[in-house]
Amino acid sequence: MEKRYNDLNSYFRRIFGCRVQKITVDAGLTCPNRDGSLATGGCIYCNSRGSGTGAYANGQSITEQLLEGKKALTKRYKAKKFIAYFQSFSNTYAPVDKLKQMYEEALSVDGVVGLSIGTRPDCVDTDRLSLIEEYTGDFLIWIEYGLQSAADETLAFINRGHDAACVVKAVQNTKNRGIKICVHVILGLPHENRTHILQTAKLLADLEIDGVKLHLLYVVKGTPMETLYREGKYRCLEQQEYVDLVCDFLERIPPGVVIQRLTGDPHREELVAPAWSLKKTETLALIKETLEKRNTRQGMFSKMNVEHRTSNVE
Numbered sequence: 001m002e003k004r005y006n007d008l009n010s011y012f013r014r015i016f017g018c019r020v021q022k023i024t025v026d027a028g029l030t031c032p033n034r035d036g037s038l039a040t041g042g043c044i045y046c047n048s049r050g051s052g053t054g055a056y057a058n059g060q061s062i063t064e065q066l067l068e069g070k071k072a073l074t075k076r077y078k079a080k081k082f083i084a085y086f087q088s089f090s091n092t093y094a095p096v097d098k099l100k101q102m103y104e105e106a107l108s109v110d111g112v113v114g115l116s117i118g119t120r121p122d123c124v125d126t127d128r129l130s131l132i133e134e135y136t137g138d139f140l141i142w143i144e145y146g147l148q149s150a151a152d153e154t155l156a157f158i159n160r161g162h163d164a165a166c167v168v169k170a171v172q173n174t175k176n177r178g179i180k181i182c183v184h185v186i187l188g189l190p191h192e193n194r195t196h197i198l199q200t201a202k203l204l205a206d207l208e209i210d211g212v213k214l215h216l217l218y219v220v221k222g223t224p225m226e227t228l229y230r231e232g233k234y235r236c237l238e239q240q241e242y243v244d245l246v247c248d249f250l251e252r253i254p255p256g257v258v259i260q261r262l263t264g265d266p267h268r269e270e271l272v273a274p275a276w277s278l279k280k281t282e283t284l285a286l287i288k289e290t291l292e293k294r295n296t297r298q299g300m301f302s303k304m305n306v307e308h309r310t311s312n313v314e
Contacts, residue, residue: 004291005298021079023069028056038161044224085116092119114140121170136178150200182211188237201252213261219272236274255299
């Protein structure tokens with residue numbers, strides 16, 4: 001059946017010829033938005049776990065986390081190769097020597113063919129990017145920058161601690177180093193509508209990045225978002241609303257960009273709302289169905305595709 005977006009599994013298979021899975025790694029780092037450098041509360045949707053597994057706090061080394069992940073993912077997906085995904089908090093936010101130790105420990109595990117490094121755009125500099133660049137000759141290396149929105153007023157409201165220009169600068173400084181660039185976006189942020197979301201899609205299309213992750217804003221216990229939600233000051237997106245926005249977004253992202261994620265994975269025990277966010281398989285099926293109903297696909301309305309169609313007419 002026709003693929004209507006450039007999904008991650010197909011991308012990995014084209015490169016490695018087999019099933020590749022990402023293994024989440026918790027390196028025990030923090031974030032300048034939590035340790036007092038910028039702020040102490042973090043983004044308003046983020047709790048103290050910072051999207052992490054808690055594995056580091058439980059005493060598991062990076063190697064132990066990867067070996068455990070390999071075992072589970074080999075059994076479940078018959079995966080043959082793996083990407084170490086440094087996910088929780090900001091994984092360039094440490095001295096370069098410590099980062100080098102972290103990355104090389106992960107890359108030394110048998111079957112690990114690359115890294116995916118989640119971080120903030122204000123937590124990279126020449127030294128850190130040069131370190132990461134060193135691994136690109138032998139491994140597949142991605143860096144993942146959290147943008148969330150192109151609207152500076154939204155970034156200020158969610159206490160992000162940086163503006164959209166910071167992401168643009170980080171992307172520009174990362175290019176031409178052999179490092180693949182992925183940017184994270186959240187749909188359903190407070191006070192945003194479809195226009196904001198299309199503006200964010202346009203920014204990413206203009207930046208000519210390599211990958212995108214889309215997340216639903218879901219409400220987690222113990223966050224300022226929970227307070228807003230309980231007080232009736234925030235309404236979660238309905239499932240079909242989210243699906244329609246995802247499709248709108250995909251239509252404007254160039255077809256070569258790898259879509260690494262189309263929705264989030266909330267921890268059931270932490271989730272406040274919306275309940276449908278736990279139905280990931282159903283949501284992905286609805287996205288596929290909606291693209292088919294529209295007879296559309298990733299990049300349908302991207303500048304690159306429009307220019308290509310215009311040149312063919314001429």
